[in-house]
Amino acid sequence: MGSYRYSELDWLRVVLIFAVFLHHVFMPFNGDGWHVMNKESSKVLDDIMVYFEQLRLQTLFFIAGAGSFILLNKVSGKTFLTSKFHRLFVPLIVGMVLIVPPQIYFEEIDNYSGILDAYSKLALSFNANHLWFIEFLIVFMLLAVPLNKLLKTQFANLAAHKLARLAEKPSGLFSLVLIVIIVRLTLKYVMPSQSHSIENLSVSIFFLFFFLAGMFFINNASVWLALEKHRATNLKWFVLSSVIFYAYYFKPDISEYVSLSMRWQLWWLVCTLVSWSGLLTLVGYASVLCKESPKWLHSANEIIYPFYILHQSIIVVFAFYIVQWDAGIAVKSISLLLSSLLVCITTIYLLIKPFNVTRYMFGLKIR
Incomplete structure (x- = not known):
């Protein structure tokens, strides 16, 4: 593997985590019962957001798997795990103690006399909230060794040889979606919960599959090249999967003919089609279009992790006040976007990046 830098992974990581930020910015306005909600909601916004929920985190876990394999081929397992302790476990604890409590406070503000009262009661409750993604990564990194x-x-x-043979076919890698569907539908039948708890195997194993795919795919150069070579075919599957997704999403009421359990199984099926075909398409086109790593990308790739840790709490705080404005959804959402983005970036550059203590707390390398 040498010292080759997979620039497409850096690009996708930054773009997708920023997409997570955008998703949370618009959550108060889609009527989905988030931490802080606007009185009016947009059905169109919800219809769009539910689609992109099938793409972001799945691909981020794939990237994490690929990145883990690259690092494990440069350092020992002990060094790898020590690094992940400092860069995942420590920021998770910091996030649960310092960053998460304001979200709960503004969501349940009548239960506390003030923010200090909330911290005194919530700081040691170790509620991961949106940082469940880091919890999953910690477990997956332990498995990666x-x-x-x-x-x-x-x-x-x-197995790698057979995978490479399969990848030679234009739709070879997409055909693996059958395995993903079987695994997901079976687990969802047993554990239908959507709880983002590592014990909820219908969620954790589904994401683990994408993490493992990242490790296996990047382990085989011919498989990785096949993502680029057959990107147009995967794009066709992605478009078809998206059409099927929305055809089911906007279907007429079939509750009289199909049981609730079966309707959920069909829902997870169409979601999985979008997730897998979208992953193959994103990585394939990123491999072609994102060959270079400009200087700004290196900077963005460094700060994107503390940005992720901070973003949701900052959004919730601003949203609590913005949703009370006498204004339309467009004005409120754009105001929330700009204000929370500005505060996130300012906090990182003024309070986190310059100091080794805060760099360590938020998962950045010590200078």
Whole structure:
């Protein structure tokens, strides 16, 4: 693998985490019962957001898997886990103690006499909230070490050879969606909850599949090149999957003919089609279009992690006041976007980046 830099991973990581930020900016206005909600909501906004929910985190876990494999081939397993302790576990604790409590305070403001009262009651409750993504990553990184050793076994080499043969076919990698569908629908039948808890296997194993795919795909150069080579075919599958998704989403009422359990199974099926075909398409086109890493991308890639940790609490605080304005959704949402973005970036550049203590607390490398 050498010292090659997969620039497409940097691009996708920054773009997708910013997409997560945009998603949370618009959550108060889609009628979905978030931390802070506007009185009026937009059905169109909700119809759009539910689609993109099938793409962002799945691809981010894929990127995390690929990045883990790259790092594990440069350092020992012990060094890898030590690094992840400092860059994942420590920021998770900091986030749960310092960053998450304001969200709960503004969501349940009548239950507290003030923000200090909320901190005194919530700081040590260790509520991960939106930082569940980091919890998942910690568990997946622990699994990555033995999995990386497994990838070097004779059995894994045989499996990699078969995967490479499959990837030669234009729709070969997309056909793996059948495995994802079987796994997800089976787990959802047993554990239908959408709770973002690591114990909820219908969610955690689904995301683990994407993490493992990142490790397996980047382990095989021919498979990674196939993502680029067959990107147009995967785009066609992605478009078809999107049409099927919205055809089911806007379907007439079929409750009289199809049980609730079966309707949920069909929903998870169409969601999985979009997730897998979207992943293949995003990585394939990013491999072609994102060959270079400009200087700004290096800076963005550095701050994107503390940006993720901070963003939701800052959005919730501003949203609490903005939704009370006598204005339309467009004015409120744009105001929330600009104000929360400005505060996130300012906080990172003035309070986090310049100091080693805060750099360590938020997962940045010590200078």
